[in-house]
Amino acid sequence: MLSNGGLTPREIVEKLDRHIIGQADAKRAVAIALRNRWRRQNVSEELADEISPKNIIMIGPTGVGKTEIARRLAKIDNSPFLKVEASKFTEVGYVGRDVESMIRDLVELSINMVKSEEQDSVQLRAAEIAEERLLDLLLPSKPVEKRVGDMLTTPGATGEDISVTEDQARKSDATREKLRQLFKDGKLDNRMVELEVTEARSGPMVEIFSAVGMEDMGLNIKDMLGNAFPQKKKKRTVKVSEALTILTEEEAQKLIDMDKVTKSALERVEQSGIIFLDEIDKIVGSDSPHGPDVSREGVQRDLLPIVEGSNVNSRYGMVRTDHILFIAAGAFTASKPSDLIPELQGRFPIRVELDSLGKEEFIRILTEPKNALVKQYVEMMATEGIKLTFTDEAIAGIAEVATQVNEKTENIGARRLYTIMETLLDDISFEAPDMKKKQITIDEKYVDEKLNDIIEDEDLSRYIL
Numbered sequence: 001m002l003s004n005g006g007l008t009p010r011e012i013v014e015k016l017d018r019h020i021i022g023q024a025d026a027k028r029a030v031a032i033a034l035r036n037r038w039r040r041q042n043v044s045e046e047l048a049d050e051i052s053p054k055n056i057i058m059i060g061p062t063g064v065g066k067t068e069i070a071r072r073l074a075k076i077d078n079s080p081f082l083k084v085e086a087s088k089f090t091e092v093g094y095v096g097r098d099v100e101s102m103i104r105d106l107v108e109l110s111i112n113m114v115k116s117e118e119q120d121s122v123q124l125r126a127a128e129i130a131e132e133r134l135l136d137l138l139l140p141s142k143p144v145e146k147r148v149g150d151m152l153t154t155p156g157a158t159g160e161d162i163s164v165t166e167d168q169a170r171k172s173d174a175t176r177e178k179l180r181q182l183f184k185d186g187k188l189d190n191r192m193v194e195l196e197v198t199e200a201r202s203g204p205m206v207e208i209f210s211a212v213g214m215e216d217m218g219l220n221i222k223d224m225l226g227n228a229f230p231q232k233k234k235k236r237t238v239k240v241s242e243a244l245t246i247l248t249e250e251e252a253q254k255l256i257d258m259d260k261v262t263k264s265a266l267e268r269v270e271q272s273g274i275i276f277l278d279e280i281d282k283i284v285g286s287d288s289p290h291g292p293d294v295s296r297e298g299v300q301r302d303l304l305p306i307v308e309g310s311n312v313n314s315r316y317g318m319v320r321t322d323h324i325l326f327i328a329a330g331a332f333t334a335s336k337p338s339d340l341i342p343e344l345q346g347r348f349p350i351r352v353e354l355d356s357l358g359k360e361e362f363i364r365i366l367t368e369p370k371n372a373l374v375k376q377y378v379e380m381m382a383t384e385g386i387k388l389t390f391t392d393e394a395i396a397g398i399a400e401v402a403t404q405v406n407e408k409t410e411n412i413g414a415r416r417l418y419t420i421m422e423t424l425l426d427d428i429s430f431e432a433p434d435m436k437k438k439q440i441t442i443d444e445k446y447v448d449e450k451l452n453d454i455i456e457d458e459d460l461s462r463y464i465l
Contacts, residue, residue: 006038012076019072019371020065021364026352029056030073033325033350037077037272040323052322055307055347057280057337058329060354063413066329070276079272080110080265086328087282091298099302103312103319106273110265111316115256122255123248130247131183134240137193139179189241196233197246262316273324277303281330284339300341307347357413362399365414373421381440384432390442397447398424424450 007015012031013024020027033054040051058066067083074081084102119126182188238246283299306312309322328348337351357365366374374390381388402416422429424447428440 007035007076009035012073015076016069016072019369020068021368022357022361023065023069023354026058026060026066026069026354029350029352030069030327034073034077037323037325041271049322052309053325054350055326056328056350056352057348058327058352058354059332059337060329061331061333061356061411061413063411063415064354064357065414066354067276067278070274070327070329074274077272077274078113079274080106080113080269081274081276082106082109083276083278085279085282086277086299086303087279089283089299089302091302099299099306100312102275103269103306103321103324104314106275106324107266107269107314107316107319110269110273111261114261114265114268115258118256118261119252122252126248126251126255127244129251130244131180133247133251134193134244135176135179135183137195137243138183138188138191138240139176183240189239191240192237193240193243194235194237195243195246196235198233198250266316266319269324270320271323275324275326277326277328279330280328280340281332281335284335297341300344304343304347307344356411359396359399359403362402362414362417363395365417366395366398373417377421377425381428381432384435385438386428386432386435387439388428388442389440391444393444394442394447397444397451401447401451420451426450 009028009031012034013027016027016031033056036051036054040048043051058069060066071081071083073079082102082105084105089097089099089101179188236246283297306321307326309320311318311320313319326348337345337348366372374395378388378390398417398420402420405420406412406416424442428435
């Protein structure tokens with residue numbers, strides 16, 4: 001089931017509003033798509049299988065929030081999320097990445113997600129086992145010692161021998177508990193211990209040439225041959241605090257049921273996977289008379305079965321793509337969505353246009369979101385002991401410059417703010433560690449002095465990302 005607890009579309013939009021300014025139509029569309037997943041999982045199983053996701057095409061210039069909307073949506077739902085550029089794929093039969101590889105990549109992401117969650121769930125138990133192993137290293141048992149049980153079963157053992165062994169066991173237990181307390185109090189953190197760790201399997205990676213092209217399946221020769229290559233162990237001398245982390249990770253790996261992880265990860269991909277297909281306008285076919293373009297119409301045809309729903313083979317088993325949500329995006333400056341082949345257009349029934357950003361939106365982007373640029377720079381300078389403040393007039397000035405530069409050159413949307421902010425704070429960022437003055441206010445005058453050349457200089461190539 002979905003992890004969002006059945007958020008309403010309004011609540012989903014409110015969560016997206018914390019990070020993304022404007023673009024109400026796009027947020028509304030993805031919120032409905034996410035809610036429809038929850039609805040599908042609450043209808044009868046027979047009908048649920050028939051309900052397919054309503055894939056979305058976002059149309060808008062670069063830097064207006066298309067990718068961010070999809071990425072944040074996946075975080076809200078804790079879904080496996082993959083962003084790929086459609087232009088990187090080639091038609092089946094040509095060397096290069098085929099479209100099925102994105103499903104395999106999504107599966108790998110999902111495996112890592114579920115594995116990480118499982119590790120968190122066994123962390124407490126793993127830490128307990130690691131602690132015992134660490135105490136064994138700090139207080140190794142003497143080889144000459146025998147257990148009391150052994151002494152009782154050893155023919156010819158006298159009462160005196162048994163008494164001595166029991167006394168040794170009691171002393172050993174008392175010492176171990178004292179050591180445990182010192183360890184818990186952190187008094188042993190800097191002591192060095194030698195431990196044996198298992199090296200990660202390594203070996204030459206092999207590429208598989210199959211009907212779907214040259215595809216790096218990530219196969220490892222040592223994995224293929226299994227126990228023919230036993231895992232190597234090496235000795236490391238580390239501090240106790242670091243040894244505990246290493247041993248806990250090692251024990252957590254042992255406690256995880258990988259069959260359960262794989263099953264859960266595949267189910268999560270099939271039921272709640274999201275693939276963001278960027279630059280989809282780049283696979284619109286051209287009218288060139290020089291033969292087929294292997295990165296355009298052919299890719300569209302290959303996308304059809306994936307988006308509609310088919311079985312894709314991965315190293316963890318077959319994956320059904322019927323209920324994966326596809327969100328495509330493109331600027332469509334030299335083409336339009338109707339230029340895609342008709343069959344593919346039908347697979348993306350929902351189309352939303354995103355607005356270009358202007359001065360007012362830039363002001364809000366700089367200040368309102370949880371990860372606003374101004375907040376980022378204030379916190380970064382605080383690490384140098386500098387209190388950086390921006391006046392409202394300064395923020396308005398930055399937004400105005402970004403708008404003007406976007407109008408004069410390529411419109412790269414909100415990404416322009418990164419360039420402007422870096423140029424504005426260049427001197428402060430460089431001098432920060434050596435500055436005597438610890439309070440700096442960025443006002444309108446400072447903005448004018450630093451950014452005036454950008455506005456006046458027609459050759460803005462240096463400032464284009």
